[in-house]
Amino acid sequence: MTAAASVHEEPAKSYELRVPLFQSIFEPFDPERRYVVLDLGPARSGLIELLVGLRCRLDVIGLPDMLGHLQSLEEPERIRQAIKASLPPPRGEFVNVVLGWNLLNYLDDERIQVLAQALKSRLAPGACLHALIEYSSRHMPAVPGMMTPRDAGNLLVEPDENDGLIDTPRYARARLEAALPGMRAEQTMLLGNGMQEYLFRFSTS
Amino acid sequence: MFNKKESSSAVEEPRPVSQPARRESSDGHRAVIGASIHVDGELRGEEDLLIEGKVKGTVELKKNSVTIGSSGEVKADVFAHTIYVDGKMHGNLVASERIVVRKSAEIRGSITSLRVSLEDGARFNGTIDMDPDSEALKKAFSNRQSSQPVRSTPNTGKPEAKDTDKSAQPGA
Numbered sequence: 502m503t504a505a506a507s508v509h510e511e512p513a514k515s516y517e518l519r520v521p522l523f524q525s526i527f528e529p530f531d532p533e534r535r536y537v538v539l540d541l542g543p544a545r546s547g548l549i550e551l552l553v554g555l556r557c558r559l560d561v562i563g564l565p566d567m568l569g570h571l572q573s574l575e576e577p578e579r580i581r582q583a584i585k586a587s588l589p590p591p592r593g594e595f596v597n598v599v600l601g602w603n604l605l606n607y608l609d610d611e612r613i614q615v616l617a618q619a620l621k622s623r624l625a626p627g628a629c630l631h632a633l634i635e636y637s638s639r640h641m642p643a644v645p646g647m648m649t650p651r652d653a654g655n656l657l658v659e660p661d662e663n664d665g666l667i668d669t670p671r672y673a674r675a676r677l678e679a680a681l682p683g684m685r686a687e688q689t690m691l692l693g694n695g696m697q698e699y700l701f702r703f704s705t706s
Numbered sequence: 707m708f709n710k711k712e713s714s715s716a717v718e719e720p721r722p723v724s725q726p727a728r729r730e731s732s733d734g735h736r737a738v739i740g741a742s743i744h745v746d747g748e749l750r751g752e753e754d755l756l757i758e759g760k761v762k763g764t765v766e767l768k769k770n771s772v773t774i775g776s777s778g779e780v781k782a783d784v785f786a787h788t789i790y791v792d793g794k795m796h797g798n799l800v801a802s803e804r805i806v807v808r809k810s811a812e813i814r815g816s817i818t819s820l821r822v823s824l825e826d827g828a829r830f831n832g833t834i835d836m837d838p839d840s841e842a843l844k845k846a847f848s849n850r851q852s853s854q855p856v857r858s859t860p861n862t863g864k865p866e867a868k869d870t871d872k873s874a875q876p877g878a
Contacts (some may be wrong), residue, residue, distance in 0.1 A: 544830035559834040
């Protein structure tokens with residue numbers, strides 16, 4: 502019996518995941534300073550609750566809804582245009598934090614690169630990208646499950662295995678850095694669920 | 707944690723779906739744009755409004771609530787005291803008090819209010835701004851008299867941060 506089949510018999514349950522690097526993003530937020538947070542995932546109540554009381558603007562693009570479309574596009578320029586069309590107008594501001602959740606696992610190297618290029622002009626110097634990358638597991642749900650902040654240091658992970666499982670890309674650090682031009686992995690941490698937590702830093706140099 | 711201001715702008719827990727939100731003015735009166743009605747232009751007034759039809763343009767009910775009902779389709783900029791969204795919205799929502807986005811909502815545009823609650827499952831693409839110093843909020847409600855102060859903390863005397871701050875390095 503394959504691992505995928507055994508999971509189907511017993512649906513994955515939601516669980517809480519400690520995410521120290523996610524927490525480290527928000528802890529130094531100065532309440533007097535305005536920040537722009539770009540959420541690549543869908544809108545979620547937990548993130549809004551986390552940001553309340555801070556001078557934050559939250560941009561949400563809902564990448565999971567676009568994944569099928571992005572994967573169907575072959576030409577990088579068309580992929581770039583689709584991503585750009587989903588970005589809210591900059592309104593003269595630059596993004597300080599990009600939240601990638603588990604979504605990079607669902608893009609190949611080329612699409613990650615196009616995404617990074619599309620975001621590049623929107624990022625403030627020193628902006629960071631947080632991402633959770635499948636590391637230990639060879640399989641992951643075919644569609645990204647929801648990850649919702651319970652508080653700054655913990656996410657509620659709700660795997661969605663209704664569409665079965667697929668192989669994980671198991672991106673290594675060097676491969677991700679190659680796919681994310683202008684970004685370097687500043688910190689990484691292996692999490693309790695076998696995912697690798699990454700904090701990338703954008704540099705203009 | 708988070709060095710948050712002790713602001714009055716706490717997000718309220720989303721109401722259970724079964725619990726109806728307050729959607730009528732104190733005298734219980736509420737205007738309704740029915741499902742078969744199409745409005746193209748500028749709507750102003752001083753009573754609560756439920757939109758179940760199609761509205762394009764601008765909706766300004768700054769002292770009242772606007773509800774975009776489950777069959778409502780709005781392509782407009784909406785300014786109100788409180789805004790509830792169950793239906794489809796394309797444009798900018800600005801509320802002096804609160805914006806409530808239900809899980810049936812589909813929004814593309816911006817949400818600006820001190821308090822925003824969003825039920826998981828709602829489809830949203832755009833910007834959510836809860837900054838008390840938001841330019842959009844100041845511009846729309848320059849003479850507003852919200853029931854809650856914008857900030858509960860006293861002015862520290864520090865210079866205000868500019869809206870565009872390229873030097874911030876969260877996570878550093």
